[in-house]
Amino acid sequence: MNNLKILVADDDPYLLEICTEILELEGYTVDMAHDGAEALSKLYADGIDGALLDVMMPGVDGITVCKVLKNDPNMKKMPIIMMSASHSALREAKHCATAVISKPFDLDNLISTMQHCIQPT
DSSP: OOOOEEEEEOSOHHHHHHHHHHHHHTTOEEEEESSHHHHHHHHTSTTOOEEEEESOOSSSOHHHHHHHHHTSTTTTTSOEEEEESOHHHHHHHTTTOSEEEESSOOHHHHHHHHHHHOOOO
């Protein structure tokens, strides 16, 4: 067990469930959000060590969530991994995210990216 708590945010319930199951099997504690507004609310709760965010979500998108966090002195060091099927969205996400992952993603790539970016403090 790594005792790290990750927030996974995606508007696709199937992908949200798959990512959660994979990360829990790797020993992470996972909280889920279905959109950017819910993600922001949960990220400001105590105990989240990092986030895996979909770039394109209804309402508040993942890039906006990332920018809000990076502009907050108390949150700017939080590791944020962004994922999208859109290459142009990933290019934009690279400006604020710790790492980006293309959808569909390889499970080993997801796990290694999480392990590299989100580590105990």
